[in-house]
Amino acid sequence: NAGVTQTPKFRVLKTGQSMTLLCAQDMNHEYMYWYRQDPGMGLRLIHYSVGEGTTAKGEVPDGYNVSRLKKQNFLLGLESAAPSQTSVYFCASSYVLAGGNEQYFGPGTRLTVT
Amino acid sequence: DQQVKQNSPSLSVQEGRISILNCDYTNSMFDYFLWYKKYPAEGPTFLISISSIKDKNEDGRFTVFLNKSAKHLSLHIVPSQPGDSAVYFCAASTGGTSYGKLTFGQGTILTVHP
Numbered sequence: 225n226a227g228v229t230q231t232p233k234f235r236v237l238k239t240g241q242s243m244t245l246l247c248a249q250d251m252n253h254e255y256m257y258w259y260r261q262d263p264g265m266g267l268r269l270i271h272y273s274v275g276e277g278t279t280a281k282g283e284v285p286d287g288y289n290v291s292r293l294k295k296q297n298f299l300l301g302l303e304s305a306a307p308s309q310t311s312v313y314f315c316a317s318s319y320v321l322a323g324g325n326e327q328y329f330g331p332g333t334r335l336t337v338t
Numbered sequence: 339d340q341q342v343k344q345n346s347p348s349l350s351v352q353e354g355r356i357s358i359l360n361c362d363y364t365n366s367m368f369d370y371f372l373w374y375k376k377y378p379a380e381g382p383t384f385l386i387s388i389s390s391i392k393d394k395n396e397d398g399r400f401t402v403f404l405n406k407s408a409k410h411l412s413l414h415i416v417p418s419q420p421g422d423s424a425v426y427f428c429a430a431s432t433g434g435t436s437y438g439k440l441t442f443g444q445g446t447i448l449t450v451h452p
Contacts, residue, residue, distance in 0.1 A: 228381070255438050266342075266427060266442035267382070274437045282439070314381055318438045325438055326372055329381030 226250050228330035230315050236336045237305040245300040245333050247315030255318045256298040257282070257327060258290060260311040267314060273298055305337045341365045342430050344443035351450050357415040359446050361428035364409065368430040372440065373402060373413045376425045385426075386413070418450045 231246045247256065254275050259267040269282030273292040287309060289301045298317075302309060312334050316327040343362045351357045359373075369390040374382035388395040388402045388411070395402050401414045415422055425447050429440040 257439070259442075264347075264444055266344075266444045267429075267440075268442070269439060272437065272439060280437075316381075320438075326384040326387060327438065327440060329374075329383070331381050332379070 228315055228317055228328050230313075230330040230333050232333060233331070234334050236338065237302075238338055239306060241305050242301070242303050243305065243335075244302075245313055245315075245335075247298045247300070247317075247330060248296055249298075249315075249317040249328070250296065251317060251319070251328065252295070253317035253328070254295075254320050255327075256292065257316045257318075258288070258298065258300045259314045259316065260284065261314060261332075262311050270300065270313075305335075307337045309335065310337045311335060339364075340444075341368075342428060342441050342443040344426075344428060344446045346446050347444070348447040348449070351418045351448065353420055353450055353452050354417045357413075357418045357422065357448055357450065359413040359415075359426050359428075359448065361411045361413075361443050362409060363411075363430055365430070365432070365441075366409070367432045368441075369433045370431045371402070371404060371411050372429045372431075373400075374427045374429060374442075375422075376427065376445070382427060415448075418448075420450050420452050423448055423450050 228249045257272040258270040271290040276295045315330040318327040372387040373385040376382040425445045428443045
């Protein structure tokens with residue numbers, strides 16, 4: 225089991241460029257999440273998905289779009305990158321469990337927007 | 339509005355001693371709490387969790403205590419080892435229809451000296 229994988233690991237973009245971050249999980253999890261981590265801010269939820277074909281906004285969704293065409297994949301898109309989107313992006317997945325469940329995280333993508 | 343707060347950015351402990359990491363929350367709807375550990379250039383990994391129906395949960399060297407009246411939880415590591423040096427995040431969820439969404443604290447950097 226590879227768990228949760230993220231592509232790419234690093235990327236440098238110029239302001240206004242677009243890109244897509246790919247997240248894949250092989251644990252058959254229903255739920256998937258995208259977070260960003262900034263110094264002193266912890267992890268903040270960007271978007272999440274509760275199943276194939278469904279997505280929803282998290283705490284900081286502006287400037288990002290997502291798609292979940294296949295259960296195992298969750299894509300995060302930046303249509304027009306801004307320096308404020310310089311961050312480390314983490315994808316996570318979890319199974320459905322009443323009462324609470326842990327999320328499994330990928331290794332992260334470090335994005336710099338110049 | 340930071341609903342989950344870790345007020346100590348860093349903690350330094352001698353090997354073999356106890357490490358105590360603290361976390362406070364403001365949302366009384368939180369009913370499931372987790373601790374994650376994160377090494378540099380890796381994604382967070384799940385450490386231990388506790389449901390609001392309990393006040394203590396143990397797993398080997400790690401114990402989490404929950405004080406609902408004070409809206410406070412803590413993670414105890416005994417004995418601390420140099421390999422425990424990492425960033426520790428506490429997280430909380432409201433269970434139910436929250437779809438497993440987590441709200442994270444800012445993190446505490448733990449350094450365990452040999």
